[in-house]
Amino acid sequence: MNLRLSLADKISMTIVIVGIFGIMLVYYISDSYKQFAYTHHAIAIQQLTRLEIEDLTNELKSNSLDLALAIENETDFKRDFRNKRNNDLTQQLDNQFYQYFVTAGVIKLLKLYILDTDFTLLSVSNEGITTQQDSELICPTLSQQALNRYGSEKLQTMSYSCLYKDRPVHVVLVPFGGLNPKGYIQVVTDLAYNLQKIEQSLAMPVQISLIDDQAIYQSDSWKLTQNNPNYPAIHIPVLSEDNKAIMNISVKPDMTVLNKDVLEHRNWIMALALVTTALTVFIVLLILQRSTIPPLAKIHDVLEKIHVHSHTAGNGNRLLFEQLLEQIIKLRRKYKTSFSVMILDLTHFKNINSQYGKAVGDELLQEVETRLSTILRDSDLISWVGTDTPGHKLLPTDTKTSYRATIARLGGDEFGLLLPSAQSEFQAIAVAERIIEIVNTPFMIQNQTINIECKIGISNYPSHGEDEKVLIRNADKAMRQAKSKNQSIAVFVPDLELLR
Template sequence: MPLYVSIKTNLVLTIFLVGLLGLGLALASTSIYQDVILDYKRQSLVDLVEIKIRDKMNELEEYAQDLGNNLKISTRFRQALGNNDTTALHDALAQQFHQYFVTANILRLERLLVFSPDFEPLAESSAENTSLKHPGAVCPGLVEQAEQRRGAERLKILATLCNNNERPYHAVLLPLGGLNPSGYLEIVTAPTRSLSPIEDELGMPVQFRLPDGELLYRSPQWPESRDGGLVARYRLDTTDHQESALLIEVYDDTRNMYQQLQQTRNTIMLLSAIIIALVTAVALILLRRTLIRPLQVLNSHLQRLHGDNKLLGEPITSRSNIIEVNQLIDDFNLMAGELHNLYGRLERMAYTDPLTHLPNRGLFNNYIDYLLNEYSDSEKRFALFLIDLDEFKRVNDEFGHEAGDMLLCEIASRMNNILRTPTLTDNKGISLVDIANHDLLVRLGGDEFAVVLPDIKSNEQVDEIAKKLTTAARAPITIHKIPVVTRLSIGIAIYPDDSNGRTGLLRRADVAMYHAKNHKLDYCFYHHEMT
């Protein structure tokens, strides 16, 4: 026997199912956005760690070269090498373990070796507490690479990161003598000592592990329980990329961010439930047979939203001559608009730096990829700036992290006032189409920023903007009643002149930035001679 129900019952059942669908959609969407935010946070940390590790490895190589150069100019060492006096060479090498770089814990020196021009071992000296168990070259591949060189190539300094007895070591090979090398000096250090200061620069605890899991170093601030926190892992490979040398882990306390996400999620669910309850009450009170068709339209729209939540802000335009029907449609559009605004806030949180409120690396990457796609079939060009704030570490060390944050925000504000940046509202999602014709200022992390200038007409236009940015940054900033003068180091790469891919542009802009920093320039355009 067929089951017959009233229109009122049908309406109640329909609105109940629609309400469950809307709540399920809100729950699923907020969970997805939460995961996206955490994933972007983790990836941003990994990218930042990679940059800091690269800087520290460069510093380690420079310190090792300085130690080797000081030894090369030593009269005692040169006489011992010229006389082929292995005993005197050993004594000269042993003396280096008492030099400033070693005693001040700037680097952990493990071994020094002197080779003949034919790479025959002449003398060596190791630290008293070294973990090296066997004499001789620590990174044989470095010596083999040096042996294969000919002519002027033999005068170049070589450096490598390798594993020896399952432990990482950094080795630098310097030529001794003039144009015709009279030998070679190998400086072997343990990199963990030089890498540990990244915890102060990141403001987060770190720990280093070997590939087999053995713990080499752990920050005193490393928590016993990591509940409510985010752990980002970065693997540092050997120079030949044949194996991993270190696993570097960084812990970020994300409990406050997670609580904010949960509060936003609860607000969405509560708002959805309240609006659906109001719609149901209005529908039950003002029941009419003519409501069935509008409810079918409403249900159809919700089904579309379930398949594509980007349609959430699209209102229902169907109207009726009955006031009650129009009220129901208006209430639903109100609910959809509120949810759309809340999703826009979540999306903005995922693509915005919480300190400076500038776009972050995630939006930066998406914007670059968007421009590459849009400009691929045209003659349009765009410029990419990588910017480093040179005095940030000094301000952090002298005045504290709060002062460092003030400095970052002030510099970000000054650059933002110069550029044609888009306005990002709290209740609207970020559309690449909407910002396509604007300059984009991004904080990549730490003291690094990036700028994208779309549709540039000439390099002179780029040059003028770079000058304005560096000039604005040099104006004194008052911190704790003390004027502080900062400067920017800017590396510039042009699409498609320097590269037609995001990775290539970033690499070339990075090279140009370090060229500007090393040569005390405000900014520098990339050119092929830098590589």
């Protein structure tokens, strides 16, 4: 199926395609913006969560310190430590698991240790988690670091987070005995328990998991937001003091408002793009309708009429040819370009009618047009100036330049040719030479060999006239001058001097 589209259709389709690409670009950009916003929002949430982790860890350290100081200030503890009553010290430590800090849920106490100044274990609580050996310390790295301290550094409280049996714990080492420490109380607490408070401080669903992704705490609302695109999970690793991951915290911020804003913004831009595309198509079509399309449409109508009446001659065809010239002149005047007009006359055609009869003469005219058609190819005059209406193109096979031509029979043995692409006399002459070569080849009509010649006159717009009638008249003058000088081709000049 050979689908031909008009200029208006092509421009409209181009604008629509550009509009579609624009809408697709808007969609892509909105998605990219959404991802960009998500990424930066996630970074902000991660930073906020890390700050909360740091605050809660410091709070846990402070509460552990308060617990150690409370133990140190007890009279029974001082007496039992001075008298080295290790069993009684163990009982003192066990009692702390039933005191305020634990019963009120301030901390989740896992183990208590009493160490001497050489960090030798003196006493350990029976309550809390079970260790493999009574002498085993949780997070021994902390004791090793404390042992390497000197002077006033030994008076400072130390803290450390680590994994014990894959469980994240927080250890605080507190010296007791004043400016001359007599020993250390080591408080071991559950780090994950205190970090659960992030749920309240961030007001988001929270999940705390071990490094193997086993969940050890999950908010009630966590599962309610499962597979909800408005609640993307953001993961934050919890690091120890030596930057090793000891557990993971995941939070789900509410992105409903952000998603809604992005969607509304995208829909607004896409609607604007649609309206802009439609408005652009309308404006372009309106401009074409008022400027370019009317003359092109008239040219199309004239070409159709010339095509229908191509086998007839007379004033009707001449009038159509003039109308076609009139419309081409309007376009060329606008774009300030040239074209050429030819008048072709078959010499001694009347003798052929007299010798062979009118039927042979009519058939000869048709054969002449057929031969001219052999160097015409399907294209159109109007495609060169802006649309796709069928016409004729004349293409000399021995030249590199394509000449689009329209042919009309103007009289009994006279043809008019319009060459829009022949913008110079030399281009027009090249076309004329090709026509002479074809027409001067003998014809075989009803078993009769007939030889005929043609003379061609050429005029050029605007140098030889800016009016259709003037151009035709001057081309006709050039043709008659060619006949009088017995030359095949003549180009019009004001004083009728032949260029060829």
